[in-house]
Amino acid sequence: MNSIRYRETTLSSFAGAEDRDAVALRIDPSRRVTLRFSLLIEDPQDLEALRYARRAMIREERTRGLEWDEPSMEQPIFTATEIRWFVLVSQVAWCREKIADLISRANRARDALRDLGQ
Numbered sequence: 001m002n003s004i005r006y007r008e009t010t011l012s013s014f015a016g017a018e019d020r021d022a023v024a025l026r027i028d029p030s031r032r033v034t035l036r037f038s039l040l041i042e043d044p045q046d047l048e049a050l051r052y053a054r055r056a057m058i059r060e061e062r063t064r065g066l067e068w069d070e071p072s073m074e075q076p077i078f079t080a081t082e083i084r085w086f087v088l089v090s091q092v093a094w095c096r097e098k099i100a101d102l103i104s105r106a107n108r109a110r111d112a113l114r115d116l117g118q
Contacts, residue, residue, distance in 0.1 A: 005040040037083040053105035
């Protein structure tokens, strides 16, 4: 089982919004939203594995360059319990993919650290 997990806690702007407001959000790609992800971490080494994975992703972005409108892993704000990412509506799906990749990489890094420690 993965020791590093996450759960998206973004409040939906669409909940309680009228239909015309929901349509306006879909049409306006320049609108920004804050994505929030709750981190479920078991020990401090998990947090270090998360930092390691993020640094690796940032190095890769700098090496290959970012595609047009691609959000950077340098942008999200990390705490020990949460990730917040203020992005354009048009980037939301990409950000969710990157967070999933980050957590996957962090879990692999954590497994590698465990193997070295044994």
